[in-house]
Amino acid sequence: MPAFSRSTPLPVLPLLSLLLLLALLSLPLTPRAAEPPQLVAGAPAAAAAPAGQVPGAAPGPVLPAPTSALVFANRSVFVFRAPLAGYPPSDRAAGALRRLEAAMARGGPLKPAIRSIPEGTQVLLDGMQLFVVTPADINLLAGDSTDSVAGAAAAHLGMALAEHQEQGSLRYLAVAAAYCAGATLVYALLLRGLSLLHRWAARRSAALLGMRLRDVRLKNVRVLDAEHYIVFARHLLNAALWLLFLMATYLWLAFVLGRVPYTRAWGERLSGYLLDVAGDVGRAVAGALPGMVLVLIIFACARLVALTASSFFKRFESGELQMGWLDRDTALPTRRIASVVIWLFALAMAYPYLPGAHTAAFQGLSVLVGLMVSIGASSVVGQGASGLILMYTRALRKGEYVKVGDSEGTVLEVGMFETRLRTGLGEELALPNAWVMGQTTKNYSRAHTGTGFVLDASVTIGYNTPWRQVHAMLELAAARTEDVAPSPKPYVMQVALHDYYVEYRLVAYAKAEAPRKRVEVLNQLHQHIIDVFNEFGVQMMSPHYMADPPAPMVVPKEDWHLAPARRPDHNPAGASPGKD
Structure with a gap:
């Protein structure tokens, strides 16, 4: 394995060992069949009374027998799910394994085949029966038939026999070892190249961020610290590096296991799992694309409407237009309310098309956020409503000299949540709008039209x-x-x-x-x-x-x-x- 620089977050060899162990432990492999029990000659097991039942007594409820798999050369050939002629699935699997071993001992072409019989479908090896696939062994509701299931079992048996023969071929094992050595070399070179690329990208990103962010200034003062962004970029590069490491390790492991006959089933499962995940991700992305397109269209339309409304209300703010209750004093709050309503409507329209919007987690989070907002924003809503009342009733205007309670001064701003006054002594007062609504207001600027x-x-x-x-x-x-x-x-x-x-x-x-x-x-x-x-x-x-x-x-x-x-x-x- 190549030596990695100190900038690599973790040693590679322990990581690979851990990944290999986790991969082997997480695979849904069928355990190797236990030593087949010795069958008693004579009457079948069905002649004996079930466990816990007295011979001659009335039959009670019979529990379903556990399933048993026929495993050969580390490959699952068929899973027996029902008893046949009194033999439970475990005895059926053990008998099939004994017949398979006997056929291999006799020699021959070892060619699997199937044949239909009244009880189901036989799986044959060189014309001799190994086992029978019955309707009770398959899922009839899923549309399976005994012929199709038996055909798949015969195909698995053929692969297992071929792999068993390959295990005894020194030439094949030598070729497989060469392939594994070449794949390991490529894997090591790839890890080394990724490590070098990571170090180069870290240096380059640090230099670029330091140079670019140094030029971001406001009135000749730096407003951004490059150190925080450099650390963030380094963590991002480390995460990308280890993601590539894991992907390379996964592919290398699947390839190597697939070259060895005994572990080929594991490699096939790894490859199949990766393809299944990639297919699920691709299908999820493809399924979410139409919804995301609709979301983008909805938000684009909302932005266009919001810009149009903002341009319309700015005419009233500048005094160019005046229409009834809408003038330069009420245009600003009306513009803000219209913008909020437009975006809330757009969010409500786009919500069903967001990915994961119909999941329980997304809905629960939405309920939690709504509950937090409703509980914590009660006073805020009251202040905002009072501010709107003050704006639309025109009780106070910017530049007027007023007295609210014991506070007296010139109105600087009537905001959504507070009203700010500048006193005659130069003090600035921030009065909550709900408090202003509950006080007597004296307006000294409206005693005579057109005066101060x-x-x-x-x-x-x-x-x-x-x-x-x-x-x-x-x-x-x-x-x-x-x-x-x-x-x-x-x-x-x-x-x-x-x-x-x-x-x-x-x-x-x-x-x-x-x-x-x-x-x-x-x-x-x-x-x-x-x-x-x-x-x-x-x-x-x-x-x-x-x-x-x-x-x-x-x-x-x-x-x-x-x-x-x-x-x-x-x-x-x-x-x-x-x-x-």
């Missing part, structure tokens, strides 16, 4: 200040705020008349240009309200006002920039001055 979000500021002023002056000052503060929209015009309302003060509320609008904008705009608006009230000498006692103080609680304009504050013309470089 709404702004409001409340102050409480004493009754001694004219309300018209308060209105004018609040409107002036809104006008001084840059990000407040001039249209619609800001307005002021007296929302409550308390015991000691009047509550005024300024309502204005601003454009939602950035997620942090509303907090910044409110901050500027509050600053300008304080400045305007100080400028006109009106004191603010917000939020509580109970009595007038001894002196007006206002800040003179000359004190607006006391240290550490600075006047606008004294601000350091880069600072953004506030408005007076």
Whole structure:
């Protein structure tokens, strides 16, 4: 045997010995017939009462006799299944073997033949009866006849006799040994060639994978590690190598056993088994091909329909089309739902044509997967349903400024399972859609058509200040705020008349240009309200006002920039001055 490299996963010689042992143990060989029992001259065995039955008693249920095979030269000639004339199958097989040995001892051409008789069909050797094939020995329901079965037995007998003669021929054994030696040499060279090919393929695949995967980069950064793929390719090559080893060993073993007369039956069984497996695989592949063609056609049609639907809904997403309830807000979820429905329908249509779809294992696995999905996805389905409700009711839209419960911010995305907000402080909140559905939502971006979000500021002023002056000052503060929209015009309302003060509320609008904008705009608006009230000498006692103080609680304009504050013309470089 050739020496193999260290890269070979296992030693070859122990593997071959193991394969040979397993092959011999796994073959369904008929055991060699035991030493034939001595037949008692005189009355046949049927004259004796069956075991366990008293002579002269009423016959009871008779159990079927065990079968017995006539084996000669390690080849099964015929299997006796029923008694004949009181002789059980074992006695029939033993008698046939004795008659066969007697015919061989006499010499002659040893030519098998068959002859029909009323009891069945005789199997003859040189005109002498060896045994009789009766209707009870064959399967009449399968359409067999005694003549056909006897003919097959005679053919097996002829092969066994020829092999027995070959076993005694030194010339034939020498030729068989030469064939076996040549096959073994070819087998060893083939194993050596496969080993060398394996080492070359391992080196070549490692070099190619390392070179190809090194060039796979994203923004000049390697995204794939070649080591994992090289290890996987090495394991794949090892599996392919040993598969070829096993196939070569199987073929070599079948050939060698078929050259030796005594083991030829084993070699024929090995070859026949390989051909049967190859035929079964070929028939299975051929039977699955029409179904696979239909599956491919179904999935191709599904992909075409999915692409068409995606192209159609993208027109609505871009705003080119609008039709009833379908617009740019609902087009995306509708496209995803349509895609899922199309592929589920395609899978349901293709399922019966998948190979193994009707097997119990495949069906059990489908039930198990469906049960796991139904149990584990209950909350997911609830979240998805809530997301669809939010999308199709248009309760929230991207870019709107809303308040959901205690969370307030600009809507970044309304997804299938969660809604994301960006607060005025730059935080990003992920709110489960089921929770959003159970909360009160305030939408500040829909107070007026065509505007951004709404702004409001409340102050409480004493009754001694004219309300018209308060209105004018609040409107002036809104006008001084840059990000407040001039249209619609800001307005002021007296929302409550308390015991000691009047509550005024300024309502204005601003454009939602950035997620942090509303907090910044409110901050500027509050600053300008304080400045305007100080400028006109009106004191603010917000939020509580109970009595007038001894002196007006206002800040003179000359004190607006006391240290550490600075006047606008004294601000350091880069600072953004506030408005007076």
